[in-house]
Amino acid sequence: MTTAAIIVAAGRGTRAGGDLPKQWQGLGQKRVIDWTLAAFEAVPDVGHVVVVLHPDELDRIAPRAGLSVVAGGDTRSASVRNGLESLAEIGIDTVLIHDAARCCVRPVLIARVLSALEGGALAAAPALAVTDALWQGAGGNVTGTQDRTGLYRAQTPQGFAFDTILAAHRAHPGDAADDVEVARAAGIAVEIVEGDESNLKITNAGDFARAERIVRDMDIRIGTGFDVHRFGAGEHVMLCGVAVPHGRGLQGHSDADVGMHALTDAIYGALAEGDIGRHFPPSDPQWKGAESHVFLSHAVTLAGEKGYRINNMDVTLVCERPKVTPHAPAMQAALAAITGVAPDRISVKATTSERLGFTGREEGIAAQAAVTLVPK
Numbered sequence: 001m002t003t004a005a006i007i008v009a010a011g012r013g014t015r016a017g018g019d020l021p022k023q024w025q026g027l028g029q030k031r032v033i034d035w036t037l038a039a040f041e042a043v044p045d046v047g048h049v050v051v052v053l054h055p056d057e058l059d060r061i062a063p064r065a066g067l068s069v070v071a072g073g074d075t076r077s078a079s080v081r082n083g084l085e086s087l088a089e090i091g092i093d094t095v096l097i098h099d100a101a102r103c104c105v106r107p108v109l110i111a112r113v114l115s116a117l118e119g120g121a122l123a124a125a126p127a128l129a130v131t132d133a134l135w136q137g138a139g140g141n142v143t144g145t146q147d148r149t150g151l152y153r154a155q156t157p158q159g160f161a162f163d164t165i166l167a168a169h170r171a172h173p174g175d176a177a178d179d180v181e182v183a184r185a186a187g188i189a190v191e192i193v194e195g196d197e198s199n200l201k202i203t204n205a206g207d208f209a210r211a212e213r214i215v216r217d218m219d220i221r222i223g224t225g226f227d228v229h230r231f232g233a234g235e236h237v238m239l240c241g242v243a244v245p246h247g248r249g250l251q252g253h254s255d256a257d258v259g260m261h262a263l264t265d266a267i268y269g270a271l272a273e274g275d276i277g278r279h280f281p282p283s284d285p286q287w288k289g290a291e292s293h294v295f296l297s298h299a300v301t302l303a304g305e306k307g308y309r310i311n312n313m314d315v316t317l318v319c320e321r322p323k324v325t326p327h328a329p330a331m332q333a334a335l336a337a338i339t340g341v342a343p344d345r346i347s348v349k350a351t352t353s354e355r356l357g358f359t360g361r362e363e364g365i366a367a368q369a370a371v372t373l374v375p376k
Contacts, residue, residue: 003114004048004092005040005157006083009033009100010072012054016101017205023100024060025208028215028375029307032202033061035103035215041066042107045114046096052083075175077182084166095165097179098157101202104214105157109196113159116191122161123183126195127152154178155195164188221308221373223270225262230364237322237365240315240348241293241334246322250365253282257292259315259348262369263335264292266313267299270373271306293338300339308373312345318359318366324350 013022023033030038033051040046048068051061055071063069070086072079080097087095094117096110109126116124130153134146158179165179168186176182180190198214200207234249240259250256265275273279276295280287303310313335317324324331331348335341353359359366 002047002092003045003094003096004050004087004162005046005096005098005110006080006087007033007036007040007049007051007098007100008072008076008079008083010052010054010057010079011076011101013101013202015204016202016207021054021057022202024057027103027208027212028219030215032103032211033100036098036100036105037067039103039105039107040096040098040110043110043114046110048087048090048092050083050086051100052079076178077169077172077175080179080182081169084162084169087162088166092162094159095162096157096159097165099201102156102199103202104198104200104211104218106196106198106218109155109199110157112193113157116193117159117161121189121191122164123159123180123188123190124193125158125178125180125190126155126199127192128155128195128197129153152192153195154180155199155201158190160188216375219375220311221270223266223268223371223373225265225267225269225275225369225371226367227258227261227265228358228364228366229256229258229261230358231362238292239317239324239327239365240331241338242327242330244322244324244327253288254280254290254295255292258365258367259317259331259369260292260296260335262367263313263315263371264295264299266369266371267296267303267310267373270371271299271303271308273299273302296335296338303373304376307376309376310339310341310345311372311374312347313339313341313369313371314347315349315367315369317348317350318353318368319350319364320352320355320360320362324348 009023016022018025051069052072070082113124130148130151134148135142136144168182172182229250229252231248232251236243237246237250238255238257328348332343332346335346336343
């Protein structure tokens with residue numbers, strides 16, 4: 001099926017407070033709407049995204065491949081219809097309609113709705129069964145209770161067979177709370193799929209704090225690094241900050257600490273900041289013979305400046321000799337001192353290449369590393 005998503009972002013969001021409508025306000029390192037778009041763009045089955053904006057704010061999102069922008073209407077239903085009409089001639093089979101203010105939506109929930117549509121449902125929407133007691137009230141006092149049996153808290157994205165929901169919106173006479181209401185008015189059965197407690201809709205000022213906690217947990221970065229240095233003259237090799245006795249040394253522009261270089265590149269990679277060569281060019285003579293902790297410290301500092309900390313790191317050294325295992329605890333301690341990461345979150349291990357390749361011929365040492373960065 002060809003699937004598109006419509007992100008409704010034409011509202012003014014005044015209850016949330018602030019100088020801007022809530023979709024444009026900052027949340028962590030992005031705007032609210034940027035988190036929403038990232039979730040849908042992470043789902044491979046979503047081939048196109050339409051963002052519906054207030055006519056005065058069309059320049060806030062730049063169209064790009066796979067993403068278009070249309071002007072909203074006077075009501076939510078009118079805005080959704082504008083989004084649907086923009087897709088009417090491009091062969092869409094299914095459509096997801098989502099509120100931009102639900103910026104904590106996870107790709108797994110989007111996939112759950114799509115799965116229901118692929119299973120034959122004409123409409124599907126996520127919801128959570130009401131579990132709290134419900135009261136009726138007036139004047140600040142409880143005036144009665146309400147049976148919660150069969151009650152659900154509705155969420156988005158709500159998914160539909162495209163032609164079916166387009167026809168329903170064209171026939172609907174006025175506004176509606178959501179697109180399920182429009183579908184049901186047209187006699188369309190809507191399948192309920194399991195919702196997600198974290199998929200909150202930012203409505204009031206206090207919701208930003210909760211949303212920020214959720215998106216921080218979602219913003220995890222993983223990076224990998226790889227490096228190689230050949231053997232040359234020397235009496236030891238520097239590996240992960242430890243001078244390991246050996247009949248030869250490693251050659252390089254700096255101290256050739258292959259393990260620390262791979263780890264540094266892994267951090268830069270997780271930050272999408274290139275590699276050591278970008279930050280410390282080998283053509284610059286000031287770095288000749290430099291100790292590699294300078295590079296690693298810079299990468300750690302840069303991660304902190306971008307709002308991340310290292311959750312854990314893993315380094316694998318590939319060589320026949322020297323034997324690494326006896327020195328691994330000292331390497332963990334050295335890396336912990338440089339990075340500030342607890343030793344029990346640092347793995348240093350070694351393997352051979354079974355006498356194959358340049359490492360097997362003992363021409364040099366290779367290292368690969370992986371790191372996980374999480375928000376501070």
